[in-house]
Amino acid sequence: MGETIFHSYKNQVYADLARQHNINNLFNDLEFPNNKSSLYYTPGFNRALNNVVWKRPYELCSSPQFIVKEANRFDLDQGQLGNCWFISAVSMITQNATIFERVCPLDQTYDKRYYAGIFHFRFWQFGKWIDVVVDDYLPTINNRLIFCQNIKEPNEFWAALLEKAYAKLSYSYEGTDAGQTTDALIDMTGGIEESFNTKDVKDKEQFWYTIGTALKHDAMIGCSISSDPTEREAKMINGLVKGHAYAVTAAVRVKLTSGEIVQIIRCRNPWGNEVEWNGTWSDEDKTRWNTVDPYSREQLHYEKKGDGEFWMLYSDWLKNFEQVQICNLSPDSFKGQHIAQQGKHITWCLMQFDGAWIMGQTSGGCGQPKIETFFTNPQYSINITKTDIESGDDLCTVICSCLQTYTRQKRQQTGGQQAEEYINLRLYRIKDSIDISQITQDYKFYPKDLERQGDTGPYINKREVTGRFRLKPGNYILIPSTYQQDREGQFLIRVFTEGEATGKSLNIEHLDKGSPSLKAAKEKYEFHDGKSQNQKFTILQWYDKLPESQQKLLKYSGYATVTVGVLCCVGHCGRKYCCMKKDRNSQSTSMKNPNKN
Template sequence: MARNQEPLAEISVIKFKDQDFKYLRDHCLRKGQLFEDETFPAVASSIGLQLLQGKGLPSPEWKRPWMDSSRGPPYFIRESASRFDIQQGQAGDCWVLAALGSLTQSPHCLRKILPMKQSFSHQYAGIFHFRFWQCGQWVDVVVDDRLPVLYQEYLFVHPRRDNNEFWPCLLEKAYAKLHGSYFHLHGGHLPDALVDLTGGLVTNADLYSSPSDLVLVVKMAAQAGSLMACSTPVGPTGKDDVMATGLVSCHAYTVTGAEQIQYRKGWEEIIRLWNPWGKTEWRGRWSDGSQEWQETHDHRKVQLYENKEDGEFWISCQDFQDNFSCLYICNQIPISLDHGNILHGRWSEMTFRNQEILRHPAEGPWRDPQYFFLVQEPMESNNVVVSFTIMPQSLMSTDKEIPLNFQVFKVDSQFQQFRERLPPTFFSQFRHAAQGTHLKTKCNFTQCFHLSPGTYVVVPSTSREEAQFLLRIFLKLPDTDRNLDNNFNLRGLKASLPESGFKQSIFQRYAQQGIDIDATQLQSLLNQELLQGPPGDMFSLDECRSMVALMDLEVNGRLNPQEFKRLWRRLMNCQHVFQNTQNGSGVLLSSDLWKAIENADFLAGISVSRELLDLMTLRYSDSAGRISFPSLVCFLMRLEAMAKTFHNLSKDGKGLYLTEMEWMNLVMYS
C-alpha cells in the first residue's frame, strides 16, 4: 500500500505568517496602540495595481470603521451573521461571497471560520482573525481593520447602513491576504471557495434533470446541511453584465431554498436564490411582485414571499435550468444526487497529506506516486470518490485549472502481488483508465466512480517540475440498515423534552427530600422522563454515575438543583442532536458521530481528530456500528468535560503536568 497514509485531523491550527492573534492583540492592549499589519500593509499593492488600473480607480484611503462618524458605531456582529450582511464591492469575488452566503445558513460551519468573540468595544485593538481550510489544515489569518475607502464608500465588501456590521468586510480582507491581494480574488471558482470555507467535497448537480427531481435534490441537500451555490454562463462581453432578465452573466449566486407551490390547477417547482450584489434580482416568473405570486393561493405564501430589494428572489426550476450553467453542492462527505435517493451514506476515508509528485516525462507514469484502494462489494451507484487539493505553493497566478491530472486503474490478477509499486509493464498503451464524472477547478480535482469489486490504483501526474497536494479517497460502505439485528430493541426517544423541564416538580419527584439526586434516582428520572416504548437500551446505572460525576461540582456524589439544571440543558441539546442526526429508525450510526459533535451547541470550539473519533466509535457503539441515545449523551458530555478540564489545567494550551494523585482523581472519578 502507499505510504504516508494518515487520518485527516483538525489537530492544530496553523498561524498564517506566524502571526498569533492573542499575542498580538494583548501586546497592543498593553501598549495602548492599534494593530497595524506589516505583512498586509495599507497600500495599493495589497489591493493590486492591476485591479485599480483595470477599473480606472485612484489609490484609496485606508480607514478604520470607527473613523466613519456618518455611519454610527461599528459592530463586528450585532445579533447573528446573515447573508444579507454581505454587499459586494469593486472586486469580482462573487465566487467567494456566494459561498459565504451559503455558509451563513449553517451556524456550526460558520463558527469554524468566524471566531465570534471579537468586537469593536471589548478588548478592541484594531485586530481581527479568521480561519480557512487549506489542504487538510485550518489556517488562522490575522488582519488589522484598516479598509480601503474611495469617494466616501468602502471599495470592496461594505456594511449595510442599517446595521453597520463589519464581519464580511474583514473576512474578505483576511481571504485576500491569504491569496496575496484583493486582485487575486478578482475572478475564481465557486467550488474552491466552498472547499476553503468548509474542508468539504463539492458535487456538480445535473441541471438537465426534471424540475421536480431538482427541487427534491436541493431540499434534501439542505436537510443534510450542505452548502449550495450556482453560477450563470459567460455573456457576450465576457463580463458580469446585467441582462434583460435581471440576472447577471458570469456571476455566482447562493441557493437558499426550494419548494413545490400550488399554482392555478397544479403545482410549480421554484428555487430561491440570493445575489451578493444585494439588490439586482430576477425579473421573470415568480420574481418579486410578479403575477404568479398574486395568483397563487398556497397557504405558505406568507412564509415564502417577501417583496424586498435584498438580492433574494424565487425563480421557476425551468427558468433556473435555462439560465444557469451549474449548481454546486458541498458536504463533508460525498453525496449522491440520484433522483431522490438518499443523499448521503456511510463512507470510509483514506487521506494522504503533504504528498509530492515530480515530473518524469521521459520515464512514464510508473515513476509517479501510486495509491492503492480496495472495493469490496458491488454497488448500484457511485461508490468511490477521489479528490485532490493542490497546495498553495504549487499554484501560480496564471493557472486557470489545477496543474495536476490523475487516472484510476483496476489492478488485474497477475499484478496483485505488487503492493507498494506496480512495474512499468502494468502501464501499457492497451490499459484503459476507469471513467467517471469529474469537477476540476484551479485548486481542486474531484472525480466520482462507479467501480466493481477489486483492487485499484490512483496515479497522479503533473506538467510542473513538482507539485504538492492532499489526496482523499472515499469508499462507500454497504448499507447496514438492511442488516440490522431484529433483536436490537432500542427504546424510543420521546418527541420532545419540556422546555421548562427544570421545574421544581420534576426535580422534587425524584430528589431525596427535594435537596439533591443521586445516580439511582437520576437513572429512574432519565428512563421515565426521556424514553418511551418497550424495555430496551436504557440509561444504565453506570452511565448515570458517570453523568453525576461529570456534573458534580461539589464532589459529593449527588446533583443539587443548579447542577441538575446544567445537566438538563445538555440533555435537551443532545435530544435535538440525536433526532436531527439519526436516520429515522431511532438508530444513530457511528459514521455520523462527527456530525453529532458538530451539532452539539455545548461542544462549540472543540475539535476531534479522526483517530480519536475511531476510538470513540469502538467505545460507544455496538458491534453493528450503532449508537443509542444514552450512549450518545454520555459521550458528548464526557467530551465536553475532558476538553474543558485540559484547557483549565494547561498553562500553555499544548500540554499539562499532573501529579499522580491529581491524575488518578481526574480519570477515576469522572
C-alpha cells in the first residue's frame, strides 16, 4: 500500500513517550484520564458504570499478552457497550493482514523487559492517518473487563486496547456506543462506503456479483436488520438480531452431491457466541450440510459450534437483512496516488477537498423554496479526460463522497445529540458552451450552465454519503449541501475515478498561511485563554494555537462562528485589526488589539 505518514494525535509522539517510560515508571495518559469523563458524557449512561475500577492487565492476570498466537475475528467479544458496529468492523480487518498491522502495530508486547504501560493504534481521519497513544488502564467491575474482550483467551488484550484508542478518538467510551459499521471501517482503512437497501435490489444476480467481486477485492461488508426505535438488538425467532451489525465474510456457490448449485453467504455476529441464524444452512442444519461432500465442507470451514459465525442461503440473506454496507479499500494516501488491487491493475485517480458550510455565505440548503440559494453552496469542478481501462463503452467510473468531519467532537459538546446533518451530494455536467478556461476560483455555476447527472440519494443524516456514476469525459461540478439552509458544518469531498481526472475547488479559501498578506501581518495582539494574560501573538501564532477543527473552519471565511464561541475576522474583510470577542458562557479564546479601544 506504499509508505504511510502517521500524524501524532494530540501531539503525543509514541516513540518519545515509550523511551521516557519503563516497567518502573509506567505511562499514565493524562489526555484520556482514568475517570468518569473517559467513560461517558451524559448522565443516563453512567447507571451501569458506577462501580468501575480502572486496572492494568498485570492486575487482572499473571501473564498478559498483547496477542495470543495471532489475531483473528474470533478474538472479539462485545461487552456492555452498544458498539457492535465497531466490533464487527474490527473483526473484518483481522482478515486482511496488511490493514490489520497498519491499524494495530504488532511490535507491542507485555514482555517485562520492554513493557512501559503504553500502546498505540492508527486510524484514518479526514484524509490523513493519525497515531493514537493510550495507557493500558482498562475499565473493570469485579476484576473483569466490562467492554471488548477475548472470552476464550482472557489474557489477550489487543482488542480491548484498540477499543480504548477508538474511544479516546471519540472523546469517551460512550462516544462509540452507536454508529455505522462502515464508519469504523472507513476510520481503519481510509476506504469508501457504498450503501444498499436489499428491498431496492431488482437484479439479484447482479447484486450477488457485486458482493462477490467486492469480497475478492478485500472489501469489507456489513449488514443489518432494521429495528423499531423502542427495540435495542432484539432477537428474532430465526436467531438473527434486529438493529445489530453483522460482518459478511464469504459468498460462494456450492455444488451439492445431487449436482445442484446453491448460493450461500457467511456472516458473523460480533457477540461471538451461540446467537446465530437457525434456519436453512445454519450450523444445526445437518440435512443440508450432509449434501455437501466432506472436502467442500472443510474448504468452507463448516463447524457446528456457537462462535457467532454461520452460513445462510443468499435468498434468505436478502429476505432478512435490509441494509448492506460495503467499504471499498483505497490507498491510505490520496491526491493522485495509484494502486493495484489483487494482481489486477486498477488505477484510481484520487482527489479530495476540505470544505465548510458557513451560515449566510455557503450554506444554501437544498434549494427549497428558491433554487438559487442551492447554488451558493460550495462547488468543486471535475475534469474527466479518460475512460475506464477495460470498460469498452467510452465511460468512466466515478465514485464521489461527502464525509462530515468532527461529528464526534460536536456530539460530545452537545451532550450526545445527533451530530450529523441531513446531507446530499449532487453532480452536474457543465454545458459544452461554457469556456472552462475562463472560470476563476470564485466563479459560481447556476442552472443555465449545467445539466444534472445524479446525486447520492435522499438527504440523510449519515456521516458520509456516496454515489457511483458512469460518466462521459467532460467537465462536471459537485455541490454538497445540507437539507436546511444556514446549517453549519465541515466536510471532506473525495472523488475516485478509474480514468485520469483533475479537479479544483471553486471556493475562495480565505485563510492561506502562506499568503503575502498574512506573512506581512506583523502586528501583535493580546491573547486571552483564561489561563494567561497580556501575552502577545501575531495572527498566525494565534491561529496555530487553535484546535485543528477550528483552524479548518476559519479557513473558509473571513468571518466564521467557531463551535466554542469565537467570532473572528482574519483580516480579509478589509478591516485593519482582528477582533476576538469572548462569550462569557463559553470556554472561548479572545484576542484584542492593544492599541485600539
